[in-house]
Every structure is written in structure tokens, then in C-alpha cells.
Amino acid sequence: MLSISCKYALRAAVFLAARSRNGKRTGILEIAKGIEANEHTTAKILQLLAREGLIASAKGPTGGFYLHEESGPLYLIDIVRVVDGIGLFFECGLGLKKCSESKPCPIHFTYKAAREQLLREFSSISVQQLARDLDNGIAFLKRSS
Template sequence: MAIFSKTCEYAIRAVFYLAQKSASGVKSGIKDIAAGIDSPELYLGKILQDLSRKGLVASSKGPNGGFFLSSEMLSLPLIEIVRAVDGDSLFTGCGLGLKQCSEINPCPLHNEFKDIRQKIALMLNRTTIGSFNRELIEGLLSLKK
């Protein structure tokens, strides 16, 4: 198992890609993005449509159109993307899948998971969508393969 769904992995890689392009004022078509992050083009289209409806990425149609991020979007924490795509089960769900797991009715790993979930949330909260622009532009970080 991975931490994120495949859909969410594509979404995160796509917004990192867009962040880097948007910082220099460039819009990107689905084709570009899919090539840039090595994802299935049409599937990625669906994902970005969804993020667009939710206001986490911007888009414009027609010639010279494409997807891009506003400066406000660039400074959103990455957790917004994860929440939009995978929901918040990663941050609130029981590690053993119990619906009624809670402080007063805990599963065996309740406290252990509380700790781990919190660390994941903290990491995703302090990482903004635009965090890695410099390293991405310099080619120090990879979004594909």
C-alpha cells in the first residue's frame, strides 16, 4: 500500500509541475503536464477538472488556454490537494479500519496512529504547493519516472 491513492499521487505531481510553470507566468495544457509528470493524459484531465471545480487550480479554454496556479494557490499547503482528492480519512480514520475507534473505544494501535497521522498532517501543512519551485526549475528534483 501507498500512503496516497494513485489519483492523489498524480494530483500532487501535477500541481508541483504547474507551480513551477506558473511561477514564470506560463500556462500548461494537459498534454504538457502529462508528459512532464509521466501520467495518463486523459485520466490526468479528469483529476485537474476536479481540482479546478474545487478552486485549487485555475484553467482557461481555447487557444493559449491551459491550467495554471494563481499566487494564492501557490501558497496553499499541500494538504489541501490531498484532502480534495483522497478525503481526510488519512488524517482521521482508524489505522485498523474500525468505524467507532476513538479515545474512549480505542483499537490497539490508536495512540501509535494518532502520532503518525499527526506527523503526516504536519508535513503536508507546512509544505506549500510552491515550496519546491526553485529546485524543480534547477532540475534537482524529479516529478517523473
């Protein structure tokens, strides 16, 4: 459902939320390593998120990417909207253009319920919440240590 770029963006935002406490800034190389993505892809994703105002960046020797603590929660849906758009929450599960309530595809009602639930979850979960799960050791961003 989500593109690989969007998955990396979500991981990067959670990683930054965990690292941004106390004003810490993190470089592209460290973020890429922390989310198991290549540096070039990570850079493009971070630049997009910064350009859209979801994360912040600073240049120079003490520069890097970070989240402003005072800017409030950053919800998963905000990242998905910027990277993939929100079409996945409204499109037919089989990709049919004319699927509707009155002319449903075979999975219409089941898929619609799942889409709506996912939209609710992504709209209510913040990257800051997920970063706390990382800090508490109940979640992870990499397959191996």
C-alpha cells in the same frame, strides 16, 4: 494512504507551480507526460482542481492550466482535501469503526502520532516550495528523464 488520483493531483500541482512562473500555461498532454500519468486521468484531475479553484485554466490556442502567482501558497492539504477528503488523518489505521482513545486498536497510538505528523506536514508545505526543489534539481516528479 493517499489514492493514486490524489498522488497524481499533488504531482500535477507541483508540475504546474514550476511551469506557471511568468504566466506560462500548460496543456494536459504536457502535464500528463511530466507526471507520468495517462492523459484521461490527468484531465479529470485537472478539471476537479480547477473547478474547486485550486488551479486556473484558460481555453483557446494560448490556453492551458496554471497557478495564479498572486493567489498565495497552495498547500498539499488543500489538494488532499479536494481529491481524497481528510478522513485519512483521523481514521483508524486498521479500519476499525470503534477504535478510540479508550478502546484502542493494537496500532492506535503509533498510527495516531504518524497521522498527526503527516497532517502538520501537509498543512505547512506548499506546492510552490516543492516546485522550487524541482527547479533546484533536488527533487523530481518522474522515475526517468
